[in-house]
Amino acid sequence: MVKDGDHTSEAAPRLAHTRGWLSSGIAHIRGVSVPVIDLRTSIGMRPANDLRERNLIITEYNRSIQGFLVGQVDNIVNVSWTHIQPPPSSTGRSNYLTAIAKIEDKGVANLVEIIDVEKVLAEIVTYDVSISQGVLDDALVPLMSGTKVLVVDDSATAHSQVKATLSQLGIEVISCSNGQEALSLLQAWCDAGKCVTDEILLMITDAEMPEMDGYRLTKEVRSDARMANLFITLNTSLTGSFNDEMVKKVGCDLLISKFQPDLLVQAVQERLRRGK
Incomplete structure (x- = not known):
């Protein structure tokens, strides 16, 4: 199973350069040339020998379209994120596993590994984390240094890229891997008599995560008077009117x-402007 999403912004992510394409060629789909990535090789597995048993999954991710060459497709199932759990802590952070799910098939429970496609793509394409000229508001820059931002995402790659961007401004990143972990941290601060907005400038959260997604996390925060005024930015690769409506x-x-990176900086600056 591949965790994947579509774009939501009018601007594509800036790519510094590509490196180590594990490409199996180009596929022409509905008049569009799509690069094909051998997913098995990308995650350290041996490529399948018989191409007749291979399948192609076409995905759109942050305004880029690519195909993943995979093995045989046994079943296609729709799984709710309420049934998806984080991987065991013993798996470490060097693998491509971002979550797991139990799928029932004819009374037999199968454990399905969910791959972090963000990590796969980040090892193929280097994202430029530099901040464009003219984005920074000189009047706000002094207010950024020493502040803290809570980043909630199940992808270690996403955490690294957000941290690489915000650290340029002297902003410290506090990381949580899912919504439940973040909510527990916020509640612990409140229970200790701390003001959440004194602890962090804002929270940046992914949409889809195991245990608790970004939508539910935001709803829980807004329903707690002790932290209801926390500035929350949804940082996602999902697209469509559904996502827009859920945000509202x-x-x-x-x-x-x-x-x-420019959008991350603009989110911080928007929070500072509202604070003023």
């Missing part, structure tokens, strides 16, 4: 597309 429904302050 749960009360996010901003919606930005992943892996775009």
Whole structure:
């Protein structure tokens, strides 16, 4: 199973250069030339020998379209994120596993590994985390240094890229791997008598995560008077009117597309402007 999403922003992520394409060629799909990545090789597995048993999954991710060459497809199932759990802590952070799920098939429970496609693509394409000229508001820059931002995402790659961007401004990143972990941290601060907005400038959260997604996390924060005024930015690669409506429904302050440093900086600056 591949965790994947579509873009939501009008701007594509800036790519510094590509490296080590594990390409199996180009596929022409509906008039579009799509690069094909051998997913098995990308995650350290041996490539399948018989191409007749291979299948192609076409995905759109942050305004880029690519195909993943995979093995045989036994079943296609729709799984709710409520049934997806984080991987065991013993798996470490060097693998490509971002979550697991139990799938029932004819009374037999199968354990399915969910691959972090963000990590796969990050090892193929180097994302430029530099901040474009003219984006920074000189009046706000002094206010950024020493502040903290809570980043909630199940992808270690996403954490690294957000941290690489914000650290340029002297901003410290506090990391949580899912919504439940983040909510517990926020509640612990409140229970200790701390003001959440004194601890962090804002929270940047992914949409889809195991245990608790970004929508539910935002709803829980907004329903708690002790932290209801926390500035929340949804940082996602999902697209469509559904996502826009969910952002409005749960009360996010901003919606930005992943892996775009300028948008991350603009989110911080928007929070500072509202604070003033």
